[in-house]
Amino acid sequence: MATGTDQVVGLGLVALSLIIFTYYTAWVILLPFIDSQHVIHKYFLPRAYAIAIPLAAGHLLLLFVGIFITYVMLKNQNDTKKTQ
Amino acid sequence: AAEEASRSSPRFRREPKGRVSRQDKYSVLLPTYNERENLPFIVWLLVKSFSESGFNYEIIIIDDGSPDGTRDVAEQLEKIYGSDRILLRPREKKLGLGTAYIHGMKHATGNYIIIMDADLSHHPKFIPEFIRKQKEGNFDIVSGTRYKGNGGVYGWDLKRKIISRVANFITQILLRPGASDLTGSFRLYRKEVLQKLIGKCISKGYVFQMEMIVRARQLNYTIGEVPISFVDRVYGESKLGGNEIVSFLKGLLTLFATT
Numbered sequence: 001m002a003t004g005t006d007q008v009v010g011l012g013l014v015a016l017s018l019i020i021f022t023y024y025t026a027w028v029i030l031l032p033f034i035d036s037q038h039v040i041h042k043y044f045l046p047r048a049y050a051i052a053i054p055l056a057a058g059h060l061l062l063l064f065v066g067i068f069i070t071y072v073m074l075k076n077q078n079d080t081k082k083t084q
Numbered sequence: 085a086a087e088e089a090s091r092s093s094p095r096f097r098r099e100p101k102g103r104v105s106r107q108d109k110y111s112v113l114l115p116t117y118n119e120r121e122n123l124p125f126i127v128w129l130l131v132k133s134f135s136e137s138g139f140n141y142e143i144i145i146i147d148d149g150s151p152d153g154t155r156d157v158a159e160q161l162e163k164i165y166g167s168d169r170i171l172l173r174p175r176e177k178k179l180g181l182g183t184a185y186i187h188g189m190k191h192a193t194g195n196y197i198i199i200m201d202a203d204l205s206h207h208p209k210f211i212p213e214f215i216r217k218q219k220e221g222n223f224d225i226v227s228g229t230r231y232k233g234n235g236g237v238y239g240w241d242l243k244r245k246i247i248s249r250v251a252n253f254i255t256q257i258l259l260r261p262g263a264s265d266l267t268g269s270f271r272l273y274r275k276e277v278l279q280k281l282i283g284k285c286i287s288k289g290y291v292f293q294m295e296m297i298v299r300a301r302q303l304n305y306t307i308g309e310v311p312i313s314f315v316d317r318v319y320g321e322s323k324l325g326g327n328e329i330v331s332f333l334k335g336l337l338t339l340f341a342t343t
Binding site: 005006009068069071072073075076 | 242245326327329330333
């Protein structure tokens with residue numbers, strides 16, 4: 001069942017998503033209420049990136065999925081042509 | 085078995101005359117294609133599991149004209165275990181899983197149907213748990229699940245596990261099916277429920293099993309779940325490539341649009 005490395009990778013994925021979740025929450029929800037001179041602002045990028053990065057990531061994901069599907073379908077077409 | 089019967093008798097709504105589970109009979113449908121090595125073993129395990137638990141059963145082997153002589157093996161098994169236990173109902177050529185179930189069901193005398201793979205990825209030791217679960221909640225369908233409790237998968241690499249998880253996640257979000265494992269094919273159905281469902285399902289492959297559960301949900305059938313461990317096929321190769329992923333997505337979207 002769950003072998004050692006698989007379990008580590010799974011835990012890693014969960015940990016990574018938790019870290020991203022807390023960081024992003026702090027960035028977007030808490031930070032606007034903290035004084036703009038506070039040192040904590042040094043640890044975060046300008047807020048515009050809070051929109052830009054997820055948007056870019058979403059586009060990349062869609063692009064990747066799109067390329068994958070077209071690749072598979074094109075390959076399929078070629079295969080059926082060959083067999084005919 | 086007598087104990088079992090007295091415990092579950094009061095709530096038996098669809099049994100004729102309200103009489104009890106002693107008469108329940110379980111027909112196991114085993115569609116095979118080139119399973120010469122696996123068939124004797126799976127049949128032996130089934131017989132062992134059923135004779136230990138004491139339920140009434142029959143095994144229906146639906147061979148789709150395997151070139152490797154699966155049919156001869158099945159005929160020998162029929163002789164060994166008796167033709168009331170093992171029924172051989174072959175077909176001439178490979179015609180697909182859905183029609184194999186329809187074909188097998190025509191010859192089934194049990195009031196419950198169990199479907200499973202004959203390639204040893206499903207262990208018959210879980211069948212008594214399926215039956216117990218069914219009686220417990222009087223479910224119409226009991227589905228084996230890899231994603232709950234002690235359930236799991238043996239013999240898959242990390243990539244395959246991740247794809248499976250992602251596919252399952254997307255499906256859960258899009259279809260809200262009310263069952264945790266949709267692509268599994270280790271299930272117990274009431275016979276009349278399976279008959280009704282199969283007539284409504286049009287998809288093939290992975291999506292077929294998924295459609296069965298989704299349509300069941302639509303028709304308000306109740307679904308119970310039992311954790312199972314799935315073992316990737318010992319002989320032969322199970323494939324998961326780009327083609328499988330794309331056709332899965334297509335099927336998923338079709339189901340999403342039509343339900």
